[in-house]
Amino acid sequence: YLKDKIKKPAGEPLFSTLNGDCVVSDGPICNIGGRMTLPECHLPDHLVDPHVPPMLIVNIQIPVHPRAIFGARRLPPTVNAAFYLQMTESTATGLEALRNGGSAPGPVKLLKTWCEHAEEDEALRGCLKLIGLIQNLAEINAPSFVSGYNGKPVLMSEAGMSTAKRKGNAEIYRGPGYLEIDIDVAKNFSYVAQRGVCWMLGTADKLIADIAFVLEGREDDLLPECPLACMRLDHMPVLDAIDEGTFFGIPSPLGGGGGGEDEDEGGAGKGDGLSADGGGGGGGGGGDAGG
Template structure:
């Protein structure tokens, strides 16, 4: 790992958050002062979680009138994005922070995948590199969360948005087989990425074209039997995730079996995704509330262990044709032992 320390960050915008208290990369009182109403709770007990959530008055989807209450226009000053989870270098392994990770840490479909079905380590370049991360609690899902925050003033020089926002909507209410509604108490894990300064030089033309098609919500013909179908190109968006420290979790035999079956297994985001295009950003909402019963139950089984996990998260565009290969990383980030019980209220 020593050869990966720089992680290409020298050519990117350096993260604004740090744990060392320095003036340029501080995430202490000065950084969090930008969010005076992000209240943190100290308890992590499951039994008290519901009592805690019931105290919060922030609701976004109850009625159209509620939207006006939290409308961006109603805010005197938007809080700065990416200030609730601090940055730390990947080699330090400090809990409760995010770190950049090399794109080549992930395995993707290789150049000859359609023939040999082999996966290879991804090329060591990505379209977007991490800028920051936030974790917020709310009583209902919050869609298009970027509109409520002040994003870095990065101007795009081309047709690709300069900032990518990934809003992972995580449910906190119990999973049931006959789920009548896919909404309720939960949290948003929000990840922010900046377009690579070497985007046009390092990324191949086929990947850049596919990303443009995804952003523009284009469609494509998909071969099928008995007839071909027309599908949104966005259905190719794929999650690459893994727990990087499985050996530290001391799992039971059943948990190890579950982990081995699903760790590092790619998952298409369809249909549990939504997309929003802003003035200088592109937001992807990944709705875990709408995941299948089995997927939700599997997540619940590891919920109490999440704060001990080192999670590597990435996105790519699935290559279904020879000209789409090898796959390249759209973005990637490492989350170091995030204490998900320290919920922060969205307090507008």
């Protein structure tokens, strides 16, 4: 592909989508997996890789409105859309082959490298990308700044001319049996990009949207790419998301889960989840987070 630009169909996802939760807080909830009881490892011991955990959590932290450019004092209320991904047995088998000196598909090799080194290698961390495709775009009168990016991959990295040298802006957390990737939209997206994401948040109950997380292959032996995981969000009432205190069964701490910076004015909303049963107390119904 790097020479002829001819694309090939992607392979099967490396992880299956177990579930999702949607939680609203006063700011982004960082390392949401560390506050939950997660499922036990489903893989036999010989397939467990010391560097690539059997579960990934991807938490997209979306402000309910774009953060103010000037004069902001508090973080905007944030919808934390957390997806729980379970490694497939074929991925685990490929990782075992690599540990034993054998070969594996390019995306499996990239997954291993990324999980081992992305925390300290910012350029490597920047090869994470998200692809969103709204299937019913014509029905909802989407603005041009949304429709123009529909179906196009977006790297989770700083802007820059050289893709390979861009610093990744996702935060990585580790815990027993999981690795979490947090994507803070208010902190890392441009104002225009935030407008697009916030528009989708406000109309999510009308959308049929497919989402894929991908690690970008930048060498021939890492291609063709395949998704880390993919899922469909079907008419999801995310602005009715369950609040942080109810989700965790405790009073919501002042300032949410540790977004860090002071930002926009505003308090937390109320709500309903992508789906219940991520181990944290459950969200309400109304939607589908299946792959």
